[in-house]
Structures are given as structure tokens and as C-alpha cells.
Amino acid sequence: MIQISNKGKVILAGAGPGDPDLISLKALKYLQIADVVLTDRLVSPVLVDEYARKDAEVIYVGKQCSKGIHTPQKDINDLMVEFAQLGKLVLRLKGGDVSLFSNVLDELNVLVENGIPYEIVPGVSAAFGAAAYTGIPLTAREYSRGVRFLTLYDLKNVKNEQWKDWANTEDTLVFYMSGQRLNSLSNQLLNNGIDKNKGIAIVQQATTPDQRTTVFSFEELKTKELPEFEYVPTLLIVGNVVNLHQKFAWFSEKNNTESYFDNHKILFQNAI
Numbered sequence: 001m002i003q004i005s006n007k008g009k010v011i012l013a014g015a016g017p018g019d020p021d022l023i024s025l026k027a028l029k030y031l032q033i034a035d036v037v038l039t040d041r042l043v044s045p046v047l048v049d050e051y052a053r054k055d056a057e058v059i060y061v062g063k064q065c066s067k068g069i070h071t072p073q074k075d076i077n078d079l080m081v082e083f084a085q086l087g088k089l090v091l092r093l094k095g096g097d098v099s100l101f102s103n104v105l106d107e108l109n110v111l112v113e114n115g116i117p118y119e120i121v122p123g124v125s126a127a128f129g130a131a132a133y134t135g136i137p138l139t140a141r142e143y144s145r146g147v148r149f150l151t152l153y154d155l156k157n158v159k160n161e162q163w164k165d166w167a168n169t170e171d172t173l174v175f176y177m178s179g180q181r182l183n184s185l186s187n188q189l190l191n192n193g194i195d196k197n198k199g200i201a202i203v204q205q206a207t208t209p210d211q212r213t214t215v216f217s218f219e220e221l222k223t224k225e226l227p228e229f230e231y232v233p234t235l236l237i238v239g240n241v242v243n244l245h246q247k248f249a250w251f252s253e254k255n256n257t258e259s260y261f262d263n264h265k266i267l268f269q270n271a272i
Contacts, residue, residue, distance in 0.1 A: 014123015
């Protein structure tokens with residue numbers, strides 16, 4: 001159930017990884033009633049265009065530092081506080097899940113410091129979306145008993161012991177925001193003895209009509225160079241489970257986006 005207050009309030013919500021159908025019903029309900037929507041770049045535009053209140057103030061606060069697009073976190077914090085103190089219901093809408101590889105800690109701190117009521121609404125993380133839409137289960141009997149969510153933003157600070165652990169673990173490794181470090185990652189894992197039968201899946205634009213999945217075994221990577229990829233957003237999946245992709249892939253990855261977004265305009269019309 002959603003909780004409506006006469007006072008200002010901030011909702012920190014995940015919108016899912018790209019496919020607008022993957023937003024939770026609760027996040028959708030808040031989108032339909034929020035006075036102000038602060039939305040990330042990776043949130044499907046269909047959601048905001050079709051389901052935000054028509055008189056809501058929508059502010060785009062996305063980040064894509066590699067292309068010079070950057071909304072400082074302080075500006076986002078200030079906007080949340082400013083609107084909430086005016087008695088507004090503010091929806092801070094993030095791509096994926098709100099608590100995984102986001103700046104949620106900064107936002108929680110500023111809300112608590114200013115005594116602003118808030119709520120956290122989980123979303124489908126990019127890892128779960130990419131795994132589902134590529135037919136790669138993150139854990140599976142005889143393939144992987146665990147999964148780790150990682151990032152290589154501080155590549156220079158990864159110690160040799162960590163590389164050895166990643167190369168030899170039976171866990172599935174999922175690397176967020178690491179597409180531009182793909183060659184470094186594959187080389188380090190090879191140098192540290194990763195099983196040649198394991199695979200690496202490069203998933204671009206997961207769960208959208210532009211999804212592209214490329215899979216290599218580490219045996220292939222011993223003799224082949226990785227091609228160039230469009231890196232944002234890209235998620236990397238490493239492990240034995242990648243070998244299941246060919247058998248269980250169900251999502252058609254084609255250039256034809258025929259009426260995809262048009263077909264989703266009826267999404268949850270009767271949600272509330």
C-alpha cells in the first residue's frame with residue numbers, strides 16, 4: 001500500500017532496468033500521484049511520459065559522465081529537500097533498483113538531516129533484468145551456488161588477491177558500469193587462471209528493444225580480441241552460467257522495434 005501524507009515526503013523508487021513493464025505496481029502508483037518527479041537517464045521515458053501526473057513537475061537529473069552529462073548529487077539533494085519542505089510529494093525515480101550501485105546513501109543522509117519523511121521502494125535491478133532477458137540464470141545447480149554484484153570503478157585499487165579470488169570462484173560475477181574496462185577485466189581473469197570453459201556475457205541496453213548480448217568463452221579470449229562495444233549501459237556476467245545462454249535465450253534481439261513502446265502505452269491503465 002502507498003502512504004500519503006499531508007506533509008512533504010520523498011519516495012526513493014527503482015523503475016527497473018529498461019522495459020517499462022518491469023516497474024513495480026507500488027512505484028507506478030507513486031508516479032501517478034507525485035507532485036514532483038526527479039528522474040534518472042536510464043528510466044524508460046514511456047513511464048514518465050505516459051504515467052506521471054499531467055501537472056507534475058518533471059526534472060531530469062541523469063548522469064552519464066563519459067558523455068559530459070552530469071547532474072551533481074548536491075543539486076539532486078537540494079531539489080529533494082526544497083520541494084519536500086514546500087509540502088510536495090517528491091518521487092526520486094532511479095533506473096534499476098534504488099539500493100544497488102546508486103547514490104542512495106547520500107540521499108538518505110540529507111533527508112534524515114533535514115527531518116524529511118521518506119520511503120524506499122525496491123525495483124528490478126539491471127542484473128536481474130539482464131539475466132532474465134538473456135536466459136542466463138545467476139545461480140543454478142552444478143553451475144553456480146552464489147552470485148556477486150561488483151563494479152570496477154576503482155580498477156587501480158583492485159589487489160592481486162582479489163583478482164585471484166574472482167578468477168577462481170565458482171560464484172557468478174556480475175560487473176556493473178564496467179563496459180569500458182572489459183579488456184582489462186578479461187585479461188586479468190585470464191592471467192589469474194580462470195577456467196577456460198567459463199564464459200563472459202556482454203549485455204548492452206538490457207531489457208530494451210536495443211538489447212545486444214555477446215558471449216565469449218575464456219578459451220576463445222585466449223586467441224581473440226574483444227570487439228568494440230557501445231559501453232553504456234553495459235553489464236558483464238562472468239561464470240559457468242553464461243554457457244546456458246544459447247540454450248535458454250528467449251528474447252528476440254533485433255533492430256526492428258515495431259510498436260514496442262506503442263504496445264506498452266496500456267501498461268497498468270487500471271492500476272489505481
